[in-house]
Amino acid sequence: MTSPVLVLLDHAADGALRPSAAELVTLARPLAGDGGVLGAWVGDGPGPDALAVLAAHGVAAVHVVRPDADPALSAVTAEAVTAVLAATGAGLVLIPSTFEGKEVAAHLAASTGAGVVTDADGVQLEDGVPVASKTVLAGTWTTRCSVVGAPAVVTVKANAVPAEPVAAPREPVVVEHELTVSPAARRVELVERTERAPSDRPDLSGAQVVVVGGRGTEGDFGPIEELADLLGAAVGATRVATDEGWIAKEAQIGQTGVTVTPRLYIGAGVSGAVHHRGGMQAAGTIVAVNSDPDAPIFEIADFGVVGDLFTVLPQATAELRRLLG
Amino acid sequence: MTPGNVPRVRILVAVKHVPDIQSERSLGPDGRMVRDGGDGTLNELDENAVEAALTLVEEAEDGEVVVLTVGPDDAVDAVRRGLQMGADEAVHVVDDAIAGSDAVSTARVLAAAVRRLSEQQPVDLVLTGMAALDGLTSLVPTVLADLLELPALTLATEVMVDETAGTVTVRRELDHAVELLRAPLPAVVSVTDSANEPRYPGFKGIMAARKKAVTTWTLADLGIEPDQVGAAGARTAVVAAAERPAREDRVLVTDGGDAGVRLAAYLVENKLV
Ligand SMILES: Cc1cc2nc3c(=O)[nH]c(=O)nc-3n(C[C@H](O)[C@H](O)[C@H](O)COP(=O)(O)OP(=O)(O)OC[C@H]3O[C@@H](n4cnc5c(N)ncnc54)[C@H](O)[C@@H]3O)c2cc1C
Ligand SMILES: Cc1cc2nc3c(=O)[nH]c(=O)nc-3n(C[C@H](O)[C@H](O)[C@H](O)COP(=O)(O)OP(=O)(O)OC[C@H]3O[C@@H](n4cnc5c(N)ncnc54)[C@H](O)[C@@H]3O)c2cc1C
Numbered sequence: 001m002t003s004p005v006l007v008l009l010d011h012a013a014d015g016a017l018r019p020s021a022a023e024l025v026t027l028a029r030p031l032a033g034d035g036g037v038l039g040a041w042v043g044d045g046p047g048p049d050a051l052a053v054l055a056a057h058g059v060a061a062v063h064v065v066r067p068d069a070d071p072a073l074s075a076v077t078a079e080a081v082t083a084v085l086a087a088t089g090a091g092l093v094l095i096p097s098t099f100e101g102k103e104v105a106a107h108l109a110a111s112t113g114a115g116v117v118t119d120a121d122g123v124q125l126e127d128g129v130p131v132a133s134k135t136v137l138a139g140t141w142t143t144r145c146s147v148v149g150a151p152a153v154v155t156v157k158a159n160a161v162p163a164e165p166v167a168a169p170r171e172p173v174v175v176e177h178e179l180t181v182s183p184a185a186r187r188v189e190l191v192e193r194t195e196r197a198p199s200d201r202p203d204l205s206g207a208q209v210v211v212v213g214g215r216g217t218e219g220d221f222g223p224i225e226e227l228a229d230l231l232g233a234a235v236g237a238t239r240v241a242t243d244e245g246w247i248a249k250e251a252q253i254g255q256t257g258v259t260v261t262p263r264l265y266i267g268a269g270v271s272g273a274v275h276h277r278g279g280m281q282a283a284g285t286i287v288a289v290n291s292d293p294d295a296p297i298f299e300i301a302d303f304g305v306v307g308d309l310f311t312v313l314p315q316a317t318a319e320l321r322r323l324l325g
Numbered sequence: 326m327t328p329g330n331v332p333r334v335r336i337l338v339a340v341k342h343v344p345d346i347q348s349e350r351s352l353g354p355d356g357r358m359v360r361d362g363g364d365g366t367l368n369e370l371d372e373n374a375v376e377a378a379l380t381l382v383e384e385a386e387d388g389e390v391v392v393l394t395v396g397p398d399d400a401v402d403a404v405r406r407g408l409q410m411g412a413d414e415a416v417h418v419v420d421d422a423i424a425g426s427d428a429v430s431t432a433r434v435l436a437a438a439v440r441r442l443s444e445q446q447p448v449d450l451v452l453t454g455m456a457a458l459d460g461l462t463s464l465v466p467t468v469l470a471d472l473l474e475l476p477a478l479t480l481a482t483e484v485m486v487d488e489t490a491g492t493v494t495v496r497r498e499l500d501h502a503v504e505l506l507r508a509p510l511p512a513v514v515s516v517t518d519s520a521n522e523p524r525y526p527g528f529k530g531i532m533a534a535r536k537k538a539v540t541t542w543t544l545a546d547l548g549i550e551p552d553q554v555g556a557a558g559a560r561t562a563v564v565a566a567a568e569r570p571a572r573e574d575r576v577l578v579t580d581g582g583d584a585g586v587r588l589a590a591y592l593v594e595n596k597l598v
Contacts (some may be wrong), residue, residue, distance in 0.1 A: 099499055118461075129565060143352065147560060187476035188477065189506040189507045191507050285343075302572055304578070305587075306578070307488070312588065
């Protein structure tokens, strides 16, 4: 494929680039050939910080689309991406595999006839055809799926590839587009949107290390949080813990929550129910602390401790503090 | 509802038949889900959609719930389960040419079936689950809405219908924000597993469901050419599938007083922290 590859650049409302952007650009570079990697930025344009990151990672051009409707609506963002596709002839679109990202992909599929592969952890070109790899069935199978015809849309999971800067960064060209959104994209009205206050901890979906508490914490996330803060980790939870109100809903990992692919997952008081495993089984290394030797999580744990989390975690935290100085 | 009357609200619920996630699931040499293991069930997350539909009809005090599935012969069990929960009618679209469909071509079949049902009697809402626990793409609800030229309100944790205003409002919780979305009826709404607690069909429901008919449609009934769907109509294809090997060199220690120290040592030695 010599046509350019387009990356949807995810950013917060205040213009802060999300970590997925540099990862997806890194993934796109070997696929783009002469066409280069293009970024689609929907909303008020990128500031100097975001542009610096995009330059460092080899984005050739950033297409800034200012729609006359709220880009928080996925149909509006999809029309913006379609406009950039039309302007650039990009053959492959990479989108972060968040709920919102998958919705944008779905709109693109309906409007352009694009094939979509979701939740990919890699993309290669085979005879010019994009082939995405993805882990399925709660992390127990790996597949490779080709996307036929252009445009091809692939949504890519966080941490699929580590972001790598290029040797010779160049300031990307910025191309501005105004967009009059169609009536179809205005069918849904955004009545209210409340952005969550950013937390001091890393974002769960993209975190390198995740410490997770389940029912076994009995509502006391203290030992979980202490270990997480020492390791600079995100804090996650099972649905039992979020349903109980011990921790916010957005901390839920699993089939109906966030999917995480960290380098290291540490679960304490988590049984390892299949619904939970669906969201974490592809983690690099899995550590589990559980008082029940028959807990299913031990079937997938690289390092398991049969023990009480209230003694094991604080001891591990203290020892790590000593070892890490 | 008395025969001949037009129900106040008419809600269609798209439900999928999937292999039980507690069972041993696998992909065949063609990369397709093995679906003849006898372990199929109604997608758990679609129970939330059926529940939402039944609740809305109960609140409106008059209405009708139609459950709709696209899938092989066994998939009829998914709509039967919907009938047992309390749905009034069921439709099963089955055709060998549908096998191997991707999410977009599945939505194409669903859209044709929804159109046909709307021609019979107007439809107020099309409800879906947040994801099917096998394919798990969450693409179908939005593609379906777009093909029907209807608004898509996805991932609802709350569904509020205002019959007088003719609108539906949903609340949804995303990773970075909480949103309220509103659209005119009819609309497509996907609901999450925190929207409600699905009812369990009782003896009465199971007996009543036996008397309810399931309508079966083929692609020809819906005016869909076979090459529009199935592997022929799909823009994505599985080219390879393999079971992941079990994790090697796993360690299990029982705490004898120093497991925390050993855990710390493991993390440091393996350069994980
Ligand atoms: C449709 C549907 C969707 C779902 N989606 C999700 C999802 O996305 N994510 C999710 O997580 N769940 C989900 N669930 C729920 C899931 O099925 C399980 O119920 C849940 O994951 C169990 O949470 P848990 O491990 O915290 O609790 P439990 O299964 O009760 O396990 C608690 C564990 O803690 C251990 N324990 C107790 N005390 C201690 C102690 N002091 N020290 C160490 N260990 C201790 C126990 O031995 C036990 O193994 C879903 C369920 C349904 C039906
Ligand atoms: C492991 C695996 C991975 C796959 N990956 C992809 C992929 O990346 N891209 C792709 O295009 N296809 C993919 N497919 C194919 C896809 O799963 C099927 O086409 C499927 O029919 C629709 O997608 P879904 O299961 O992801 O449904 P989702 O979009 O997750 O389903 C959401 C809701 O739509 C409704 N719904 C979905 N299917 C039906 C149905 N058949 N009948 C009635 N209602 C339904 C239900 O209410 C459901 O809760 C994959 C299949 C498998 C088994």
